[in-house]
Amino acid sequence: MLFRRQDPDYQKFQSSICIRCDEFIQDTENGIKDNKKLANIWGIIHILLGLATVVLSSITTAITFYDQSDSIVLIPLLATVSAACLTFLNPSRREFKRRTAYIKFKNLNNRFKDLKLGVENSKLSKEDMLDRLANLSERYEIITEDLKPSVD
Structure with missing residues (x-):
């Protein structure tokens, strides 16, 4: 409807929705950046701990067959610590969680940009603006809630 562009109340409302969209766009861009970075860090930790566990366990096995003495304790100890860290930290799960959040934030960021374009035009x-903004806001809250530390 053409009268909307002339209506000051509508323009004020439109402007406030655009400002709110900009805030969400910035928040989701931060979420994209932060979760991608954290996913990469957890991926590297997973690879390093996994490699350390495999290499140290292999060395321990080889030493067991070739050297019957009990004097070598450091390598098996390191293998055990590495395996324990891999199990306790569960970096693969943490990496997956952050990669999933990265994708969700990226998708949501695009939806906020689409909404803003619809509002501006x-x-x-x-x-409709309020319904879409409320729906996207709810999706944002769900994503951020899923990222809160949990005891599992």
Whole structure:
């Protein structure tokens, strides 16, 4: 409807929705950046701990067959610590969680940009703008809630 562009109340409402979209766009861009970085860090930790466990366990096995003395304790100890860290930290799960969040934030960021374009072009009613913003806000809250530390 053409009258919307002339209506000051509609323009004020439209402007406030655009500002809120910009805030969410910035928040989701931060989420994209942070989760990608954390996923990469957990991926590297997973690879390093896994390699250390395999190499140290292999050395321990080889030493067991070739050297019957009890004097070599450091290598098996390191293998055990590495395996324990791999199990306790569970970096593969943490990496997956962050990669999933990265994808969700990226998707949500695009939805907020789409909403902003629709609002700026006056193609949406006030009710439609509010419904879409509320829906996207709820999705944002769900993603951020899933990222909170949990005891599992």
